[in-house]
Amino acid sequence: MTDTLKRRIQDDMKLAMKAGDKSRLGVIRLILAAVKQREVDERIELDDAQVLVVLDKMVKQRRESVSQYSAANRNDLAEVEQNEILIIQDYLPPALSAEEIEGMIATAVKDAAATTVGDMGKVMALLKPLLQGRADVGAVSAQVRAKLSGA
Structure with missing residues (x-):
């Protein structure tokens, strides 16, 4: 059974x-x-x-909530969401550095033989499993788009 992460979360629940x-x-x-x-x-x-x-989606939802609460001057609620992000991130792999992401993008562009923005889907298909939980896929997508458009 490969539910080691799920088991770790369940064990942490008992400890909490x-x-x-x-x-x-x-x-x-x-x-x-x-x-x-x-x-x-x-x-x-x-x-x-x-x-x-699932964890990545939960973090993304909370980040959106933090920005909305902050915009509405509800810093108390934003702080609660921020604390939840920190707890959820305990179960995510360490975040990738900007250099690591750049290297992965370059490799994926080369592997996919991508030359135009039209090839972006192929590049993102290679990157997405590598980035899951370790980087904001939306931000990386923007970087790939910029690279393929020659910006």
Whole structure:
């Protein structure tokens, strides 16, 4: 069974319960609920890569909430979301540096023999599994577009 990440999250939930860490426990329960929801919806058992997709989506949603709360001067709510991001990121692999991302883009462009923006789909298909949970795919997509358009 390859649910090592899911098992780690479940073990951390037990530890948070024993430690009485209510905020961490709440976020971990949200993570497990999101994973379970996807498993039920798709009638599958999620592997680590699929759990990372769920976690990545949760972080993205919270980042959007932080920007909306900050724009509305609700810093108290933005801080709650920011703390949730930090807890979720504990389960994501370390973020890639700008240099690592640049190298991956160059390799993917070469491997896909991409020359125009029309080849962007091929390049992103190569990059997406490598970036999952480690970089903002939207930002990398903009970098790929710039590179392929000759900017």
